[in-house]
Amino acid sequence: MKKYAVSYTLISPSVAFILIFMYYPLLSALFHSFTKWDMVTTHWIGFANFGRVFSDSIMGLSVSHQLIFTLTDLLKSIIPPLIVAELIHLLKGKRAKYLLRTGFVLNMLVPGMVGTLLWLSIYNPSYGLLNQLLKFLGLSEWTRAWLAESGTALWAIVMSGFPFISGVSFLIFYAAIGSLNNEVIESSRIDGANGWQVFTKLHIPMLTPQFKVLIILTIIGSLQDFVKVIVLTNGGPGTATVIPAYTMYGAAFASSEYGYASAIGTCLFVVILGLTLLNMKFLKTKW
Amino acid sequence: MKRKIGIFVIAAILAISMVGCNKATKDSVPSSSSSVAPATNAAETSKPAEKKETKTVVLATISGYYSTALKEAAEAYTKLHPETKVKIDIIKDNAAYKTNFDAKMAAGGDNAPDIVHTNLVVQPDPTEYINKGWLLKLNDFVNEPNPYNDGKTVFEGIDPAYHQNSYDNNGNVANVPFDLVGTGFYYNKDIFDKLGLEAPQTWEDLLADSQKLKDAGYIPLAMPYQSSESWMHTAFIDWSAQSVYPELLILPGDARYDEKVDSKNTSIKYSADNPMFDFGAVYDPEKVLNVIKDKKYDNQGPAEKKWWTTLKDLSQFYEPGYATMDDNSVYSLFISQKAAMFWSGSWQVGTLLVDQQKLKDKSFKWGTFKFPKFAAEDPLFPGSPRGILVPGHTLGITAKKDQEQVERTKDFMKYLYSKDVAQKIFERTLEVGEFVQGPSLVLGVELPAAVNDYLTGFKVAGNMSYALTNISEGVSDDKPASDANRLDFYQGKLTVEKFLENKAKFAQKLADKQIAENKYDLDPKTNP
Numbered sequence: 001m002k003k004y005a006v007s008y009t010l011i012s013p014s015v016a017f018i019l020i021f022m023y024y025p026l027l028s029a030l031f032h033s034f035t036k037w038d039m040v041t042t043h044w045i046g047f048a049n050f051g052r053v054f055s056d057s058i059m060g061l062s063v064s065h066q067l068i069f070t071l072t073d074l075l076k077s078i079i080p081p082l083i084v085a086e087l088i089h090l091l092k093g094k095r096a097k098y099l100l101r102t103g104f105v106l107n108m109l110v111p112g113m114v115g116t117l118l119w120l121s122i123y124n125p126s127y128g129l130l131n132q133l134l135k136f137l138g139l140s141e142w143t144r145a146w147l148a149e150s151g152t153a154l155w156a157i158v159m160s161g162f163p164f165i166s167g168v169s170f171l172i173f174y175a176a177i178g179s180l181n182n183e184v185i186e187s188s189r190i191d192g193a194n195g196w197q198v199f200t201k202l203h204i205p206m207l208t209p210q211f212k213v214l215i216i217l218t219i220i221g222s223l224q225d226f227v228k229v230i231v232l233t234n235g236g237p238g239t240a241t242v243i244p245a246y247t248m249y250g251a252a253f254a255s256s257e258y259g260y261a262s263a264i265g266t267c268l269f270v271v272i273l274g275l276t277l278l279n280m281k282f283l284k285t286k287w
Numbered sequence: 288m289k290r291k292i293g294i295f296v297i298a299a300i301l302a303i304s305m306v307g308c309n310k311a312t313k314d315s316v317p318s319s320s321s322s323v324a325p326a327t328n329a330a331e332t333s334k335p336a337e338k339k340e341t342k343t344v345v346l347a348t349i350s351g352y353y354s355t356a357l358k359e360a361a362e363a364y365t366k367l368h369p370e371t372k373v374k375i376d377i378i379k380d381n382a383a384y385k386t387n388f389d390a391k392m393a394a395g396g397d398n399a400p401d402i403v404h405t406n407l408v409v410q411p412d413p414t415e416y417i418n419k420g421w422l423l424k425l426n427d428f429v430n431e432p433n434p435y436n437d438g439k440t441v442f443e444g445i446d447p448a449y450h451q452n453s454y455d456n457n458g459n460v461a462n463v464p465f466d467l468v469g470t471g472f473y474y475n476k477d478i479f480d481k482l483g484l485e486a487p488q489t490w491e492d493l494l495a496d497s498q499k500l501k502d503a504g505y506i507p508l509a510m511p512y513q514s515s516e517s518w519m520h521t522a523f524i525d526w527s528a529q530s531v532y533p534e535l536l537i538l539p540g541d542a543r544y545d546e547k548v549d550s551k552n553t554s555i556k557y558s559a560d561n562p563m564f565d566f567g568a569v570y571d572p573e574k575v576l577n578v579i580k581d582k583k584y585d586n587q588g589p590a591e592k593k594w595w596t597t598l599k600d601l602s603q604f605y606e607p608g609y610a611t612m613d614d615n616s617v618y619s620l621f622i623s624q625k626a627a628m629f630w631s632g633s634w635q636v637g638t639l640l641v642d643q644q645k646l647k648d649k650s651f652k653w654g655t656f657k658f659p660k661f662a663a664e665d666p667l668f669p670g671s672p673r674g675i676l677v678p679g680h681t682l683g684i685t686a687k688k689d690q691e692q693v694e695r696t697k698d699f700m701k702y703l704y705s706k707d708v709a710q711k712i713f714e715r716t717l718e719v720g721e722f723v724q725g726p727s728l729v730l731g732v733e734l735p736a737a738v739n740d741y742l743t744g745f746k747v748a749g750n751m752s753y754a755l756t757n758i759s760e761g762v763s764d765d766k767p768a769s770d771a772n773r774l775d776f777y778q779g780k781l782t783v784e785k786f787l788e789n790k791a792k793f794a795q796k797l798a799d800k801q802i803a804e805n806k807y808d809l810d811p812k813t814n815p
Contacts, residue, residue, distance in 0.1 A: 039389055039390070039392075039393035040392075040393060040419050057768070058765075058767050058768055120613075120616075124608070124616060125606075125607035125608040126506065126606060126607060126608075126620060126625055127623075127625070145607040145608030145609075145610075145611075146608075147608060147611045148607070148608035148609065148610040148611045148612065149608075150774075153611065232611070233611040234513060234611060234613075235767055236513070236610050236611045236767075236770060236771075236774070237610035237611055237770075237771075237774050238610070238767070238770055238771025238772075238774045238775065239767045239768060239770070239771045240771075242767050247767075250766070250767075251764065253382060253385075253386055254382075254766070255764055255766075256389065257764060260764070
């Protein structure tokens, strides 16, 4: 023990901060999810908040919206970055590779909020780029108030961020493709495999660990993310784009129902923890 | 040796952190040059200049909310009272403001601001925060002489027509109003002139003009649907339900009756011809809640059907995408002349004046008009609609244990509410292009003639009351569902009857919640 005294001493402030600012709020939220809490008085109400979470008609709707967001987020975080990483990997010129690689990673420097506000402007029904483009193409009848019609709002949020080349996903795939076992790939080519076969029969199975990491990160990020909803539609029109995290935020900071918000947060935590445990289990691969 | 190094490093980190915290709380006095002159008589009339401990009074405001002028007033005050530093804490927006205050008070309140905009933290009713002990009861404060305002009491320096807005449900003074804020219609005079239109005076004219504007290719009305349409709702409720108000007053024999606060209630009589009939009224929350049970106000009745149908008709002329459009985008439609009318607040006058200057040759003539009447007299809507012109910027004092801190906070409040300082704050705010909320309520303060002209559309008779707003359209925890209900009605998916039936359920749920939380027995004769 004495031997590691300095190490323990140096690490203790970090541990203290983590305990105070991460684990204490977590435990506090867990406790308060069983209470009616307005930040001054706390009344124990057992599972009433959880009962309300599961009986709330809006919550059912918001879970269905969340499923759509999460499934589409998964597709967006895997397919376009993988395709782009493969295509750049196939290029011959080092300079072109470097330029394109840099180009796709540079967008990581733009804060996510800026991108979201840009899409808010693109979707503006009166002067937004999308409607102006449709009018220019003679498709005026296709113009919409994309974020304000219940039939299009949710899908407009899904499509924001097009063409969905996330810098992180792209880098993960690009680095992994570059380090794949070349001997196996070359052998397959000698055996007559074409590019498509190499991609589907070799690359994709060999990239399984990367898929697993990205899947779990995307699911967690998707469940936690409500910024797009707040900025683009504020949950509307009506209830067309409400999601659980947005409901939690509203319960806490609009209605001061911190106990109920804690219960929603606890449910989200349990879902995320469950998915993380699944991730840990499935990550035990030979790769 | 290693251990000593470790301890030294930790001690250094802690010391740096503490210095940082200390600096943030004690030394953050604004450094901009002072343009707000101290009141001339303050030095003589304030307390003796004995050596006192230096304290910092914090006033929390939001960005652009008189913030530059308040900083300068704070500096001027500190020059007058070096023992009291005043920090103007500028918070990003309304939501963050409330969260910041709530969190700090929940943590004991020591780090909470000393002066807060109660309109940002406790709207519509400050009772809860007074009951929690978060806000100070200002009952005595408003009757104390203000040494910065010729010795008048604080209330004597404020327009008496708006004293009533300072009270909470239990008759305690919770805040002091600084200015008025109201909503009305802005319109583009150039577009109206081009189409031969006049500013509409009736709902029928408004709808007819909107159709003409639409036919001419304009967006007739830019409506901040998410934030400000609700002002119209309250105006309609008030217009149709004023006759019920006398039955909601706290009267002798009621448990809440306090002679000092509620005596005015005994002389209040309803009159459709007198828009000021309920001046000074203080309502009993249990009597208000009884309105539903006693059917004194029908939130599914013919008046509600008429005005909601009128609003549904008007909604056909809102900007495309109004259901989710943010306020800045709505305003941009008006300033870019895509929209011919704009429903907004008096706070926009200052911004519009500045923006028109920036537009130079693309600027346009504009004006304001009031919330209209119906063309034909209707017994459901007696008299005229009352003003949506209520105190906007209202300040309250945080209840803190340190009595000396509270006394110094009160003194700075008095300073702000003196005629000379308030005048400077208004002038300076307009000068730097920030927005004034509307006309000042500090007696003696004059706004420039140009600003007053543009405020015409907001100067309406009487004060609309919020007494029955929750009975009509209160929402507990169902706001998304309530919003969806209204939108479905506007879009023709619900009949007015079904819409009102759904709405009434939300209002009943809120009433039930209030009854349970406050342990009301709905008998105003008994103290809950």
